[in-house]
Amino acid sequence: MKILKTQLSLSSNETESIKAQLLTLGPLEQSVFLDIETTGFNRTYDSVYLIGYLYYENHSFYIEQHLASSLQDEPVLLTSYTERMQDFSLCITYNGDMFDLAFLESRMKTLHIPCDFLSFRSLDLLKQYRPYAKFFGWDNCKLKTVEQFLGTRRDDAFDGGQLIDVYYEYIRRDDPALERVLLLHNFEDVQNLARLMRIREFLSILTDSAVLTVALRDSLISEEGEWRSLEIHLDRQIPFSHETWIPLQKKSPLEGLFSFEAGSSICYVTLPVTEETLRYYLPNPKDYYYLPEQDTILHKSLAADIPPRLRRAATAATCCVPRQGLFLYGGPPLADASAHPLHGFRRGPKDATVYYELDELTHWFSQQTSPMLTAYIRGLWKIPIASSHSGAPSTDAPR
Numbered sequence: 001m002k003i004l005k006t007q008l009s010l011s012s013n014e015t016e017s018i019k020a021q022l023l024t025l026g027p028l029e030q031s032v033f034l035d036i037e038t039t040g041f042n043r044t045y046d047s048v049y050l051i052g053y054l055y056y057e058n059h060s061f062y063i064e065q066h067l068a069s070s071l072q073d074e075p076v077l078l079t080s081y082t083e084r085m086q087d088f089s090l091c092i093t094y095n096g097d098m099f100d101l102a103f104l105e106s107r108m109k110t111l112h113i114p115c116d117f118l119s120f121r122s123l124d125l126l127k128q129y130r131p132y133a134k135f136f137g138w139d140n141c142k143l144k145t146v147e148q149f150l151g152t153r154r155d156d157a158f159d160g161g162q163l164i165d166v167y168y169e170y171i172r173r174d175d176p177a178l179e180r181v182l183l184l185h186n187f188e189d190v191q192n193l194a195r196l197m198r199i200r201e202f203l204s205i206l207t208d209s210a211v212l213t214v215a216l217r218d219s220l221i222s223e224e225g226e227w228r229s230l231e232i233h234l235d236r237q238i239p240f241s242h243e244t245w246i247p248l249q250k251k252s253p254l255e256g257l258f259s260f261e262a263g264s265s266i267c268y269v270t271l272p273v274t275e276e277t278l279r280y281y282l283p284n285p286k287d288y289y290y291l292p293e294q295d296t297i298l299h300k301s302l303a304a305d306i307p308p309r310l311r312r313a314a315t316a317a318t319c320c321v322p323r324q325g326l327f328l329y330g331g332p333p334l335a336d337a338s339a340h341p342l343h344g345f346r347r348g349p350k351d352a353t354v355y356y357e358l359d360e361l362t363h364w365f366s367q368q369t370s371p372m373l374t375a376y377i378r379g380l381w382k383i384p385i386a387s388s389h390s391g392a393p394s395t396d397a398p399r
Contacts, residue, residue, distance in 0.1 A: 001066060001073045001080065004183065008054070008061040008191065015061065017239065021197040024204075025123065028056050030089040035189040036100045037182070039071075039164050043106035047074045049167055050182060051081055051104075052190035055088070063190055065183055070171050078104065078113050090121045094143050094193055097124040129199055135258075136199075137244060146199065147192050150240070154192075156185045201239045205260070205267070206381040210235040211373040214365045216328075216358070219273070226273040227257070228328055228358070232377055234265045248272075248329060249353060256329070256380075269380055271329040277322055278345035278355055285319035297321070317349045327355035331379050342376075 010018075022031045033054035040046035049068040054061060064084075068077045081104060085091065093100050101122060108115045130141050138145050147154070158166070163185055170178035217229040241262040248254040248271075257270035282288065288297045289311040297314050298306065327345055331353065342364045344354030356364075365373070 001068055001076045003064065003066050003080075005062055005064045006187070008063060010061060014195065017201060018061070018194050018197050019056070021200055022056070026090055030087075031055070031092060032085070032088040032090070033092045033190050033193045034096065034100060035093065035186060035193060036103065037160060037163060037167070037186050038103060039167065043103055044110060047071055048077060048104060048107055049074070050186050051077065052186040053084060054190045054194050061194070063187055065186060067179070067183065069174075074107070075111050075113060078108050078111065082108070082113065082115055082118060085118055085120055088120050090123060092123045092125065092193065094196065095124065095126045097122055097127065125193070125196055125200070128203070129196075132199075132203065135244060135246060136242065143189070143192070143196075146196060150195060150198060152192050152195055154188050156181075156188045158185055160185070198239050202242070202260075205234065205236070205238060206378075209374075210370050211377045212370055214373050214377065216362050216365065217268075220270065227270045228273055229257075229268045229270045230377075230380075232267050232269065234267065237263055237265050238267060248331070254329065269377075271380075273326055273328055273358070274355060275326050277324040278327055278347060279320040279322050280343045280345050281316070281320045281349050285314040285316050288314035288319050290314040290318040295322070320349070323357065326358045328358055328361055330354040330356045331382070 019028060022028050025031060035052045036048050037050035038046050038048050047068070049071075051066045053064045053066075055064070056062075066077055066080055066084075068074055091101065096102075105115060107113075126141055129136075129146065133141055136149060138149060144154075144159075158181065163182060166178055166181055169175070170182060212233045212235060214233070215231045217231050220227040220229065238260045239262065241260060243257065243259045245255045245257050248256050254272055256272070257268070259268040259270070261267070282297070288299055289303045289306065290297050290313070291306070291311055293310060297319055298311070303311060323345060330344060342356060343360060344356060346354055368376075
């Protein structure tokens with residue numbers, strides 16, 4: 001078995017970005033990125049021939065590669081894996097739960113190599129990123145697809161399947177040129193795995209960032225209708241630019257534009273405006289009467305002078321206040337809106353989508369603190385996730 005260790009030459013920005021993401025997961029030196037190469041997908045009969053590790057040590061990132069010089073080296077390779085992984089508490093992979101780690105465990109059991117003592121945590125980036133595939137415009141979630149999205153360049157021209165024949169030829173001839181081909185592919189796999197942490201950094205905008213201010217900007221009018229943009233000021237900078245139209249509801253032509261610019265702390269969500277009569281549904285119908293002739297409701301404490309023939313008990317469908325005006329698409333209802341009232345209008349009592357009156361929304365934005373604005377915007381951030389889950393499950397092989 002051969003062991004090669006290379007200090008990575010990353011830009012200072014790349015280095016600091018990867019370090020920052022790793023620090024959110026635990027001690028920097030206890031995290032490792034891992035990628036393996038195998039002679040096939042059958043865990044019983046195929047072998048692991050190359051394992052790549054990327055880790056932080058002595059103020060630098062390193063890639064360490066363990067290469068089996070022959071198929072008979074696999075037990076040594078796997079034993080070195082069990083020894084090496086005792087230095088780490090977190091293992092980061094791409095599809096590792098289904099492939100890399102599962103394959104390693106199966107091979108160790110087949111070859112009777114003890115591994116029960118390994119206790120590191122697993123972070124499979126594929127599982128984290130797949131729900132956002134449509135948001136990022138990925139046709140599939142293969143590693144090279146995500147690399148291309150980030151603009152990552154490869155010198156390696158092979159995929160893992162093509163390298164199987166290369167490996168067999170390498171162990172037959174012990175050819176240094178073929179060895180370089182094998183090592184380069186794995187080197188770039190594990191190096192780019194670390195670079196994929198930029199996606200995680202971007203997703204933290206949707207899940208962890210605080211919203212400082214929100215403002216409504218000028219109208220955008222086209223043949224399809226009218227939109228208004230929300231200018232959102234965040235507590236952190238955006239790692240890379242991205243702009244996409246996302247369906248706002250399943251089986252609906254309504255779309256919203258999500259816009260992010262690299263290096264800025266301001267992003268935009270552009271949403272449709274509707275001019276119509278919508279209704280605000282009150283939460284306690286039992287406290288109201290409905291007056292059919294006036295198509296309005298009245299609280300029971302104020303209805304003593306209303307003849308019984310002119311009133312009836314309000315229901316969930318009739319306990320509402322109609323309003324005609326301009327409304328902005330609001331997505332799901334705002335949680336805890338009762339603490340800072342913002343009236344969500346609907347087309348019907350069972351409609352899960354709310355709309356907010358533009359004038360009220362403008363005033364509401366100017367009055368709210370960061371936690372309430374954050375809650376409002378995170379409701380909109382959920383739209384890309386829901387949209388991504390609306391299609392059939394992905395069946396790609398993400399290698």
